[in-house]
Amino acid sequence: GRHFLSVEDMSDDDVMAIIERGCQFKAGDTPRVEPGHVAINMFFENSTRTMISFQMAEHRLGMKVLDFDPGHSSVTKGESLYDSVRTVDAIGAEVAVIRHSTNRYYDYLLSTGMLGLSVVNGGDGSGQHPSQCMLDLMTIAEEFGHIDGLTVAISGDIAHSRVARSDAQILARLGANVVFTGPREWMDHDVTRLGTMATLDEVISDVDVAMMLRVQHERFDAGPDFSATDYLQAFGLTDERAERMKPTAIIMHPAPVNRGCEISGHLVEAPSSRIFEQMGNGVMVRMAILEQVLRARETQ
Ligand code: CP
Known part of the structure; x- marks a missing residue:
């Protein structure tokens, strides 16, 4: 689909497709998406592996990556997660990888139907990773x-x-x-x-x-x-x-x-x-996830 939110949304075939594509990338396969798509990584909880391996995956897919640091953003002035994401959507981000401490934060983001960008879940509270x-x-x-x-x-x-x-x-x-x-x-x-x-x-x-x-x-x-x-x-x-x-x-x-x-x-x-090895494989599956999301957007 055009978002990647929870394993609960995935069929067994969806899971196997991501794993197989991750293995293909590891073996050197090239991406099946046009370069130049725009990503932003919005991590409201700290991260080393998930954030940096999404960055690496985005670069390997030829994506342009915008910077976002919540501590230096207008979140510090009280701007909500929803308004922050709508803002980066309006600016032109196509994919937002988001980590937030609220379980299922994405339900509210998507409930208004106003977002054009795709949400990729980098971890929600004690919910899903x-x-x-x-x-x-x-x-x-x-x-x-x-x-x-x-x-x-x-x-x-x-x-x-x-x-x-x-x-x-x-x-x-x-x-x-x-x-x-x-x-x-x-x-x-x-x-x-x-x-x-x-x-x-x-x-x-x-x-x-x-x-x-x-x-x-x-x-x-x-x-x-x-x-x-x-x-x-x-x-x-x-x-x-x-x-x-x-x-x-x-x-x-x-x-x-x-x-x-x-x-x-x-x-x-x-x-x-x-x-x-898990960390290295993280780059491969995140390439597979982003490629799948970008391809779903192309066919809409
Ligand atoms: N495994 C994992 O999610 O690590 P980070 O919190 O460093 O991203």
Whole structure:
């Protein structure tokens, strides 16, 4: 479609098309869109990977990229998200990649029918992170050649994680066995109903993918008693747990990583870690997403 908002809007074929196109770009395929389309990246929550890899994807598609920094914009004078997006639309942006702390911020943006530009969701609150989901799925599919039948542990702060929400929805739909581990108070039935719950110790020797999530201190107060060392021992990927993984199993993490909290620091660079491959694949799937959005606009 002309927007890219949530994995809930995507069919299995839509998902596979993005992953396959991401793999084609990685193999060197050239874009199937005219150069010169105009993008703007509006990140109201901080980002390193998502914002910079969208920038890279836009450049590789020959797009022109406008700058937007909320801290130096008229948002500081009270301008709303809606008025900000209508403004960049009026100025000529064709695609706005938006990250915002409000879940489903895009519903209101699109409800008036006044926007000509396409919205690409770079993450909404604890809602969805659909481009992260595509890069995670591409990384898993590249590794194993399939998704169906794999056992994927998603570990940690499930309730606050838009990555867990998007990934679990698509992994379950594509036939993976999803297991959630972590503190019981960080589970959310809305997500955990998509799989089963266990401790990391119970499942670590069976998993194909250990997907560790960041403890998101900006979304909740873990309390003065929170100890990274204690969390690692109780719920994280320690060296001892990593040694019990199958030789074919891989470690993933959306990053940024709290080294020594959800994962033992040096495991980030272990041979079985795909954390930096995930970031590289992020550029490829974001090229695929933007190409698909631009092509949908061309055919309207
Ligand atoms: N994985 C991810 O979304 O990272 P950033 O917050 O740095 O974009």
